[in-house]
Amino acid sequence: MSYIIGIDGGGTKTLALLADLEGNIISTCITGPSNPNTVSSRALSHTFETIFSQFKEEAPEAFSKLIGIFAGIAGAGSSMIQTQLYQLLDALSPSACRVTVQPDAINALYSGTLGKPGVVQISGTGSLTFGINENQQQSRIGGWGYLLGDEGSGYDIGKKGIAAALHYLDGKINKTMLLKMLYDYFHVDTGRDLIDQIYHNADPKRSIASVCRLVFQAYQSGDKAASIIIDDAAWEIARNIHLLHKRLFSVGEQINVVVCGGVFQNSIFPTLIKQELNKIVSGITVITPKLPPVCGSVIGAYLSEDMNISTDSMNRLQNFQSNK
Incomplete structure (x- = not known):
């Protein structure tokens, strides 16, 4: 089984989900801000380090089998900032893990269109x-x-x-x-x-x-x-x-x-x-x-891996939302 991480980063807090490829949420992390326009590089690094260290501690086997990370981050509208964020996330990720950085608006879009x-x-x-x-x-x-x-x-x-x-x-x-x-x-x-x-x-x-x-x-x-x-x-x-x-x-x-x-x-x-x-x-x-934005980032991770998202997987994400 392979796994992905979806990240929804904002100016006040950042939410991340570790999930398998069938829509099952393995672990959840809520930590500090990650808008690169409003926090220092040091604070930004700390936010991402917190996410990865928590997931690595709570689900070491799943973390070792990560294949993709999708980060929708507030303030990540320019290619320069996207590159900065990519470098931070890539350095923390297992080898051969694809990292995708996009503006956080994509998370919000996919939370309603379910990836369409x-x-x-x-x-x-x-x-x-x-x-x-x-x-x-x-x-x-x-x-x-x-x-x-x-x-x-x-x-x-x-x-x-x-x-x-x-x-x-x-x-x-x-x-x-x-x-x-x-x-x-x-x-x-x-x-x-x-x-x-x-x-x-x-x-x-x-x-x-x-x-x-x-x-x-x-x-x-x-x-x-x-x-x-x-x-x-x-x-x-x-x-x-x-x-x-x-x-x-x-x-x-x-x-x-x-x-x-x-x-x-x-x-x-x-x-x-x-x-x-x-x-x-x-x-x-x-x-x-239909979903919170952080689930939109999970959908973004699936799409980055060219996955066809099944109805069952989408239902599991929606069940996660209803249980929060």
Whole structure:
């Protein structure tokens, strides 16, 4: 029996699974961050060393029979960073073990398409539209960070919600319930105090992104300002998906779009995106992930070994998810 490792690396934590080729999970590891853009080389090495030492200790025979490692890592968008990560992982791997490094968006994609081509729309604090076609061509739209883009992200929606509340305070727009909601949320009584709470926060980006939830609440209560913000966010995401579909797929080609991230915890948002997509493109089905992203990395490892993934193997991965 041969074995693989799937790794889902992020800015706060890294998850890894040691699995056989039939979808059985042998060992699980949760350790520190592995985004090379936000952690030092030393910390990055420590994260990977922790994974390999744990698997080697818990399942020495399986570890000695590793044939493939698939690492989907946040921040691994450039060939230079992918090479850096490859060298770290290859040095820790048994000989003759294939190492593949890709952006973490692939893990999210495969967690929904189960290894098939398609598009993933990630909307959390940030936003990214990423896709792969039948020829394994990859492309992306967005993901330029909160200073320059990230339309449809939690940060984008939260920032616009705060701005709308302040515009109401200044008399620029009609009344919006967002102002009172923000006062209550931040425990303040004035616009000046609200701004101080945000600017003096230890992590203002995440503080602003957390306001996204309030904007959705106001939207569902019929608030006009919130409605404009949410409708615009749905349109921006639908446009990105449409543009990526044109870039990677033929006209009318049927694909799945996986939507994941904190913004989609509000069930109304996928519906709004579907409505916008129906106005501009055909052949797209919006779905939610069937597996956690780390299981998507296991699927990536299987595909890197040119395996045909059986229904039984996929069911075992899904059973692992249901037991977590």
